[in-house]
Amino acid sequence: xxxxxxxxxxxELAAARVLRVGAGRTQRIRGSPPPGExxxxxxxxxxxxxxxxxxxxxxxxxxxAILSLxxxxxxxxxxxxxxxxxxDIFSNPVLLSAxxxxxxxxxxxxxxxxxxxxxxxxxxxxxxxxxxxxxxxVLFLPxxxxxxxxxxxxxxALAPDGPLNQLLHDVGLGGLAKPWLGDFNWxxxxxxxxxxxxxxxxxxxxxxxxAQKIPRSLYDAARIDGAGxxxxxxxxxxxxxxxxxxxxLVLTVTAALRNFDTVYVAxxxxxxxxxxxxxxxxxNTAFVVGSVGAAAALGLLLAVLxxxxxxxxxxxxxx
Amino acid sequence: xxxxxxxxxxxxxxxxxxxxxxxxxxxxxxxxxxSNATAAGQTTGRITLVVQNGDGGETGLLAGYAKLxxxxxxxxxxxxxxxxxxxxxxxxxxxKLQLSGPNPPDLTQVNQGYASMGQLVTAHLLRPLxxxxxxxxxxxxQSAGLLGIDGRMSATGKTMGSGVLWxxxxxxxxxxxxxxxKILASLGLSQPTSFTQFEADxxxxxxxxxxxxxxxxxxxxxxxWIFESILMAETSPQEVQALIEAQPGASxxxxxxxxxxxxxxxxxxxxxxxxxxxxxxxxxxxxxxxAGHGLFDVNGSFNTGVATGQYVDELTMLPVPxxxxxxxxxxxATGDIAWAIPxxxxxxxxxxxxxNYITSPAAANVLIAADQVPxxxxxxxxxxxxxxxxxxSPYDALAQWIEVMDSGVPVPYMDWSTPTFYNTxxxxxxxxxxxxxxxxxFASRLQADYGAFVKQRG
Numbered sequence: 001x002x003x004x005x006x007x008x009x010x011x012e013l014a015a016a017r018v019l020r021v022g023a024g025r026t027q028r029i030r031g032s033p034p035p036g037e038x039x040x041x042x043x044x045x046x047x048x049x050x051x052x053x054x055x056x057x058x059x060x061x062x063x064x065a066i067l068s069l070x071x072x073x074x075x076x077x078x079x080x081x082x083x084x085x086x087x088d089i090f091s092n093p094v095l096l097s098a099x100x101x102x103x104x105x106x107x108x109x110x111x112x113x114x115x116x117x118x119x120x121x122x123x124x125x126x127x128x129x130x131x132x133x134x135x136x137x138v139l140f141l142p143x144x145x146x147x148x149x150x151x152x153x154x155x156x157a158l159a160p161d162g163p164l165n166q167l168l169h170d171v172g173l174g175g176l177a178k179p180w181l182g183d184f185n186w187x188x189x190x191x192x193x194x195x196x197x198x199x200x201x202x203x204x205x206x207x208x209x210x211a212q213k214i215p216r217s218l219y220d221a222a223r224i225d226g227a228g229x230x231x232x233x234x235x236x237x238x239x240x241x242x243x244x245x246x247x248x249l250v251l252t253v254t255a256a257l258r259n260f261d262t263v264y265v266a267x268x269x270x271x272x273x274x275x276x277x278x279x280x281x282x283x284n285t286a287f288v289v290g291s292v293g294a295a296a297a298l299g300l301l302l303a304v305l306x307x308x309x310x311x312x313x314x315x316x317x318x319x
Numbered sequence: 320x321x322x323x324x325x326x327x328x329x330x331x332x333x334x335x336x337x338x339x340x341x342x343x344x345x346x347x348x349x350x351x352x353x354s355n356a357t358a359a360g361q362t363t364g365r366i367t368l369v370v371q372n373g374d375g376g377e378t379g380l381l382a383g384y385a386k387l388x389x390x391x392x393x394x395x396x397x398x399x400x401x402x403x404x405x406x407x408x409x410x411x412x413x414x415k416l417q418l419s420g421p422n423p424p425d426l427t428q429v430n431q432g433y434a435s436m437g438q439l440v441t442a443h444l445l446r447p448l449x450x451x452x453x454x455x456x457x458x459x460x461q462s463a464g465l466l467g468i469d470g471r472m473s474a475t476g477k478t479m480g481s482g483v484l485w486x487x488x489x490x491x492x493x494x495x496x497x498x499x500x501k502i503l504a505s506l507g508l509s510q511p512t513s514f515t516q517f518e519a520d521x522x523x524x525x526x527x528x529x530x531x532x533x534x535x536x537x538x539x540x541x542x543x544w545i546f547e548s549i550l551m552a553e554t555s556p557q558e559v560q561a562l563i564e565a566q567p568g569a570s571x572x573x574x575x576x577x578x579x580x581x582x583x584x585x586x587x588x589x590x591x592x593x594x595x596x597x598x599x600x601x602x603x604x605x606x607x608x609x610a611g612h613g614l615f616d617v618n619g620s621f622n623t624g625v626a627t628g629q630y631v632d633e634l635t636m637l638p639v640p641x642x643x644x645x646x647x648x649x650x651x652a653t654g655d656i657a658w659a660i661p662x663x664x665x666x667x668x669x670x671x672x673x674x675n676y677i678t679s680p681a682a683a684n685v686l687i688a689a690d691q692v693p694x695x696x697x698x699x700x701x702x703x704x705x706x707x708x709x710x711x712s713p714y715d716a717l718a719q720w721i722e723v724m725d726s727g728v729p730v731p732y733m734d735w736s737t738p739t740f741y742n743t744x745x746x747x748x749x750x751x752x753x754x755x756x757x758x759x760x761f762a763s764r765l766q767a768d769y770g771a772f773v774k775q776r777g
Contacts (some may be wrong), residue, residue, distance in 0.1 A: 073415075073438045073441075073442075074415040074416070074419075074438070075415045075418075075419050075438055075439065075441070075442035075444060076438065076441050076442040158598075159595075159598060159599070159603075160594055160595025160598050160599070161595075178595075179594070179595025179596075179597060179598035180598065181537075181598045182536070182537065182595050182596065182597030182598025182599070183597070183598075184597075184750075184753060184755060267537060268537055268538055268539070268600075270536065270537050270539075270597060270746065270749060271536065271537070271597035271598075271749045271750075271753060272746045272747075272749050272750040272753070272755065273746050284742065287411075287412040288411070288412070288434070288741070288742070289434060289738050289739050289742070290415070290434045290435075290438055290738055291738075
């Protein structure tokens with residue numbers, strides 16, 4: 001307690017020391033803004049990063065926005081079509097259903113991992129578990145594996161004659177077995193659950209890190225007030241994790257909306273168009289069909305959607 | 320010189336010149352080589368010929384090409400071939416950027432159809448091959464029908480099957496009925512010679528607990544092949560070809576299409592397809608078929624390298640039988656992705672010489688010895704195949720291909736109909752087979768895509 005408080009006398013002493021050290025340069029510094037204030041030289045420091053950011057993020061973004069107003073096959077001269085590409089998106093049921101699928105995936109990619117991560121973190125934070133770092137490493141592992149490899153493995157596991165269905169048959173639940181990724185009703189939830197499996201570990205690790213900085217005194221206080229585990233979680237752990245919650249939601253909602261690799265490898269958007277998502281359509285429209293303008297419009301719409309949702313999450317989190 | 324040319328082209332291509340366009344030009348300029356966009360290029364002195372293919376993963380075929388390349392280099396000591404292998408999807412997805420850039424390969428494979436070859440032709444990125452075809456006499460090697468299907472298009476890239484020659488194939492890619500002869504015999508059935516008998520075989524297999532047709536829908540190809548084969552058998556190959564080439568009056572909203580859709584849906588209802596077919600792709604199910612599971616698989620001659628070992632002689636490949644007796648054999652049969660010379664090729668004359676070599680009868684024998692079906696083939700080559708001890712399914716695939724080319728009717732792949740037809744047709748067939756689409760709605764869905772394209776094309 002004593003060391004953290006700085007007395008006025010100490011402050012003066014420090015100031016005097018600074019003056020003495022800087023005595024030789026006092027004349028030159030006079031007339032410039034106070035130290036720590038923005039100076040023009042600062043732009044020079046950010047220049048390298050700025051150049052890269054403009055070249056690889058802003059410029060392609062602007063270029064995509066311009067392309068979205070054109071009809072272009074990628075090679076022959078493009079012609080301006082105004083907002084037609086966007087009108088086409090809103091009048092095409094397949095494209096609209098792709099956005100609907102993306103929203104359904106948010107439940108699996110963002111909501112479920114957040115709930116599971118919070119529960120695990122809540123349990124682990126309440127009473128220290130032996131070998132906790134091992135647990136968290138193992139639960140985090142799916143997030144470390146390359147998404148394409150994850151999709152290949154799950155495609156095998158969920159195949160009609162794959163291990164999951166075999167297990168169901170072996171325990172007498174053969175009636176529940178189905179071609180998960182080829183079933184019009186189950187394909188999208190199956191793709192979603194792959195996302196849940198990948199992302200809950202990430203959520204848990206972030207929540208655990210956050211929970212460690214919640215003062216133990218708050219838990220003690222809650223217990224003295226007679227709080228049970230649930231109430232303790234709701235009144236201490238959850239409010240203490242607000243910032244982590246925002247980070248987790250931003251990461252997972254973005255992952256849900258820009259999901260491409262899992263769908264590409266596991267289902268190619270099928271059966272029919274049951275798992276078609278906007279990112280997959282961007283790829284397909286640009287490279288397979290060869291309508292670059294339409295793909296740019298779709299990509300832009302997706303980017304804007306991600307941006308709007310994420311600002312909403314951040315805003316809610318800071319209130 | 321080179322940089323200026325590149326810059327002009329890049330600005331014409333990129334609408335709304337932005338920072339990215341400038342950046343692209345900068346990068347393009349960095350990678351410029353020495354080439355001339357119009358001349359045929361040098362033929363003497365040391366030449367490195369860059370040849371790009373899209374056959375990645377097809378080990379048998381690539382081994383055949385390796386032999387051909389070595390032989391070509393022996394005949395042309397000043398030429399070194401740089402053989403670049405990509406898988407099919409990578410080739411198709413990167414070709415437009417590559418050919419409009421400053422450093423295209425000297426010879427490349429190009430996928431047929433409007434979305435790929437059509438757009439490259441419209442953008443003047445390919446060279447016409449007619450003068451080479453006349454000089455080397457390619458018309459005497461491959462039938463007019465095959466050359467037309469593989470590489471002819473109007474100079475505007477808007478009609479297909481006739482017009483200027485832009486590409487030539489070295490190997491054939493035909494789709495037919497793969498059949499397990501051993502299972503067929505064990506069920507006491509005989510090889511189907513009519514569509515009715517084929518359907519009876521399917522019913523018999525189902526009754527005996529054998530999967531009648533191995534079918535994997537998730538990558539789309541097999542959905543298209545099965546539907547097109549049924550339509551061809553129930554109507555006529557000529558009608559299907561007219562539909563694909565969008566000849567006047569052709570429409571998918573027809574009684575014939577509805578009837579073929581009904582047949583396909585009935586097969587699904589009767590359980591003639593692999594259980595859970597929508598979760599498999601055609602590679603998955605062909606692997607099962609090639610390992611002795613299932614009576615039939617509607618698949619391509621490009622699988623001759625997959626069925627190996629003891630199964631080579633147990634499997635065979637034949638055209639899907641017609642509903643009308645006595646008709647000449649018909650099959651979805653075109654060349655494999657066609658070889659074309661990019662406008663920016665630095666060594667067009669040598670590239671044409673190479674193309675001439677890999678489509679020659681001598682090269683055909685090398686490809687036959689590698690278990691492949693060469694596009695250039697005639698009946699004499701069956702003798703060669705026997706001498707080379709090619710047996711079982713690779714021999715049958717070759718023999719039936721020659722039969723279809725010589726006296727039958729080759730028909731293009733139905734997904735060439737419009738740039739978006741692969742997606743539309745494959746999704747619609749899966750929904751039809753899963754009873755989520757009625758045959759009538761199926762026909763309307765196809766016509767919506769097809770009609771819009773034909774109308775826009777004018």
